[in-house]
Amino acid sequence: MTDRAPWGKTYSDLWRHPKWVQLEAGPRALWVTALSWTVESRTFGAIPTPMLAMFRASEEDAAELVRVGLWDATKDGWQLHDWDHHQTSREKFTATSKARAVSGSRGGKARHAKSTRKSVTSDDRQIAKQTASNRQAEVEVEVEELLPPTPQGELLAATAPRPRGFVYPDSFELWWKTWPKKGDTKKTAFAAWEKAVKGNRRQAARVTAEHLQAAVEAYAADRNLPEQQFIPLATTWLNQDRWENGPLPPRGGSRGGPQAGDTGRAMAQSYDAARAYEALEQSGYYDQTPPLALTRRIA
Structure with a gap:
C-alpha cells in the first residue's frame, strides 16, 4: 500500500499578516507553490535553486520572500523559515x-x-x-500554524510605506554605483546588502561594508567579467556570498582562445557555450569555477 501525498496547512490569518501583505502576487504564488512541493517531496523546507524555473518564478520573487522573513537564503537555494517550529520536522x-x-x-x-x-x-x-x-486515521505531515496572529497596530506599523525622505546609506549607494549589471532591482539588492552587512535576529552579519565595496570594485574591474546578460543579479551575488570567490576564470581559456584556421568551429562552440552558460545562470546552477568550455568567448 503506497503512502498518499500529505496535506499542507497554513494559518488562517495569513492573508493579513504583516509579512504577507508586503508581497506582490508573484512572491505569494511562489511561497504557496514551493510549500506544496516541499511537503510532497519531503525536503522539509529545503528549496534548491533550480526549482525556481520549475515554479516559473524569478530570483526577484525569491529575494522578496527572503526580505520579509518567509524564506532564508542558503548555499544551495533557500529554506522555508522556521520549518521545525511551524511544521513537522x-x-x-x-x-x-x-x-x-x-x-x-x-x-x-x-x-x-x-x-x-x-x-x-x-x-x-x-x-x-x-x-x-x-x-x-490517515497519517499526514501536518503543516502547523505558519505565523502567529498579530495585533492590528503591529500590522499597520509593518505595512506602512517608507517615509518620503528615506535615503539609502552612503555605503550602499557607493556599492550600487559600482555594481556592473544594468537594469538590476535596487530595492531587493539593498535588502540583500543590508542582511549581509548588518545581519538580523536570526543571523549575524557576514561581511563588512568596506569588504563588500572592495570586492565589488574588483569584480567590476575584472578583465574576465562576462557580458551583461551573463552577470548574476545583485541579490544572487550577495545572498550566495560570491564576494569570497576571488578573480573570475579566464574567458579565453588557458591557451588564449581559438587557434588560427579554427575560427568557424570556435564561433559555433562559443555560441553553444554562451547559451549553455545563460541557461545555467537562469536555472541557478552557477558554479563558482565553471567548466572551461562554458567560459570561452571570441576575442
Whole structure:
C-alpha cells in the first residue's frame, strides 16, 4: 500500500499578516507553490535553486520572500523559515514512519493468525484493533500554524510605506554605483546588502561594508567579467556570498582562445557555450569555477 501525498496547512490569518501583505502576487504564488512541493517531496523546507524555473518564478520573487522573513537564503537555494517550529520536522516524520511500520507488521501477523484459524489471544486482538485504528486515521505531515496572529497596530506599523525622505546609506549607494549589471532591482539588492552587512535576529552579519565595496570594485574591474546578460543579479551575488570567490576564470581559456584556421568551429562552440552558460545562470546552477568550455568567448 503506497503512502498518499500529505496535506499542507497554513494559518488562517495569513492573508493579513504583516509579512504577507508586503508581497506582490508573484512572491505569494511562489511561497504557496514551493510549500506544496516541499511537503510532497519531503525536503522539509529545503528549496534548491533550480526549482525556481520549475515554479516559473524569478530570483526577484525569491529575494522578496527572503526580505520579509518567509524564506532564508542558503548555499544551495533557500529554506522555508522556521520549518521545525511551524511544521513537522524530519525527526518527527521519521519517528511516525517507524511507528507505522511496526504497527503494520504486528497487524499483518494478527491477520495471518486469524486467516489460518490459529488460536488468537487477547493481545493479538488488541494489536489488530490498534492497527485498524491507525489505518483509519490517515497519517499526514501536518503543516502547523505558519505565523502567529498579530495585533492590528503591529500590522499597520509593518505595512506602512517608507517615509518620503528615506535615503539609502552612503555605503550602499557607493556599492550600487559600482555594481556592473544594468537594469538590476535596487530595492531587493539593498535588502540583500543590508542582511549581509548588518545581519538580523536570526543571523549575524557576514561581511563588512568596506569588504563588500572592495570586492565589488574588483569584480567590476575584472578583465574576465562576462557580458551583461551573463552577470548574476545583485541579490544572487550577495545572498550566495560570491564576494569570497576571488578573480573570475579566464574567458579565453588557458591557451588564449581559438587557434588560427579554427575560427568557424570556435564561433559555433562559443555560441553553444554562451547559451549553455545563460541557461545555467537562469536555472541557478552557477558554479563558482565553471567548466572551461562554458567560459570561452571570441576575442
